Amino acid sequence: MIAFDVETTGKNPETDQIVEISMCLYEAGNEETYHRLLKPDVSITPGAQRVHGISMEDVQDAPNFADVSDEILEFLAAAEVIVGYNVRFDIRFVEKEFARLGKEIHLDEKLVVDPYRIWQTMEPRKLEDAHRKFVGGEMEGAHRATADVHAVVVVLRGLRREFNLEEASWEDLAQLTDPQREAWVGDSQHFLWENEQVIFNFGKYNGRELLEVAQKDAGYLNWIQRSDFPRHVKNLCKGAGAGYAQTVFNEKIAATFGPPPVASETS
Numbered sequence: 665m666i667a668f669d670v671e672t673t674g675k676n677p678e679t680d681q682i683v684e685i686s687m688c689l690y691e692a693g694n695e696e697t698y699h700r701l702l703k704p705d706v707s708i709t710p711g712a713q714r715v716h717g718i719s720m721e722d723v724q725d726a727p728n729f730a731d732v733s734d735e736i737l738e739f740l741a742a743a744e745v746i747v748g749y750n751v752r753f754d755i756r757f758v759e760k761e762f763a764r765l766g767k768e769i770h771l772d773e774k775l776v777v778d779p780y781r782i783w784q785t786m787e788p789r790k791l792e793d794a795h796r797k798f799v800g801g802e803m804e805g806a807h808r809a810t811a812d813v814h815a816v817v818v819v820l821r822g823l824r825r826e827f828n829l830e831e832a833s834w835e836d837l838a839q840l841t842d843p844q845r846e847a848w849v850g851d852s853q854h855f856l857w858e859n860e861q862v863i864f865n866f867g868k869y870n871g872r873e874l875l876e877v878a879q880k881d882a883g884y885l886n887w888i889q890r891s892d893f894p895r896h897v898k899n900l901c902k903g904a905g906a907g908y909a910q911t912v913f914n915e916k917i918a919a920t921f922g923p924p925p926v927a928s929e930t931s
Contacts, residue, residue, distance in 0.1 A: 665690050665745035665777075670754045671716040674709040674871035677760040681706055682729060683718050685758075687739055698739050701726040709871040710859040729761045737762070737769065745775040752778070791815055798822030846925045849917060850896035857924035861910075862900065862917055875913060878904040896921070 668687040674680035681704035689696040701718070703726040713719055729736075736758075748754050755771045762769045787793070795803040795815050799822045805811030824830045829837070839845065842853075849855040849862055855874060856865045862874045869877045869884065878885055878901075885901040903916065918924070 665747055666740065666743035667747040668740075668751075668754060669748055670757050671718060672712060672757055673704050673706050674712050676868055676870045677756045678868050679706065679872070680704075680709075680712075680757075682757055682761055683708060683723055684716070685736065687736075689739065689742055691742070698735070700732055700736075702732070703728050709863070709873075710861070711863070711871050730765055733762065733765055733767070737767070740769070740771065743774060745777060746771055747777045747779075750778065750780045751776060791819065794819045794823070798826055849900065849921050850894070852894050852897065854893065854897045855900055860914065860924045862904075862914070874900065874904045875910055 666687050666689050668685070670682045670686075671684040672680050672682055682702050683704055684701050685699070687698040689698075701723050703723045705728070708718065708720055740758075746755070755776070759769055759771060787797075791812060792803045792806045792815075795801075795818070799815075799818050803811065803815050806815075824832065829840075832840075844853060844856055844865070847856040847858065849857060853865050855862050857863075864870050864872050864874060864877065867884075869881070882905055885905050888901045889898045900917070903913065908916065
């Protein structure tokens with residue numbers, strides 16, 4: 665079996681690329697490792713760099729994926745089993761990198777073992793399961809509205825005890841429910857403040873700066889303006905296409921929707 669993991673320029677395999685790949689082949693008691701930093705054709709998003717710590721400077725002299733694709737393909741071919749944590753993410757990126765080279769690779773045809781998914785299977789997250797874990801005993805009348813309403817309250821009490829959240833305010837709990845809420849630009853999570861820039865939080869440019877996309881793919885912003893999106897989302901796209909300098913654009917956004925959260929609140 666092969667355990668493997670990739671780090672990427674962002675979240676979307678359609679537009680983002682791999683910047684690091686690490687694999688370990690376990691066979692007959694032996695281990696063989698493979699590791700490469702890779703130079704992408706697109707920039708690393710600030711959010712991705714904050715997660716994995718790899719900068720464009722770190723990969724400046726690294727090969728690109730095409731340069732080492734044969735090595736990666738040969739290494740993966742030796743595996744009957746693929747193991748990784750939330751590994752579907754990694755699989756999609758590897759398959760997309762090969763697709764861009766005109767090559768097909770179907771890692772899902774191998775046996776895929778994912779501890780993250782096993783954990784979800786072994787510890788289900790339905791309301792009855794939460795009741796059993798945080799309250800104790802079986803929940804009576806599951807899936808009837810009155811029973812569910814009562815259960816969610818006692819489950820929340822049990823969860824607060826379990827994780828030492830009894831002194832947490834409603835605001836604290838809301839922040840844990842949606843950690844990105846304070847970074848929203850407007851009344852939805854379509855756009856976020858990140859490193860004092862407005863970034864996409866949906867679609868094929870997820871994680872990319874709005875002004876960057878406006879320069880590279882104005883047609884995408886025009887499509888958003890013609891489609892069924894909230895008014896403020898359309899207005900943000902319209903403003904991004906107006907040709908403002910980044911500083912001026914950010915000042916206008918901050919004046920309309922509020923400034924970005926301070927670093928200590930988003931770190």
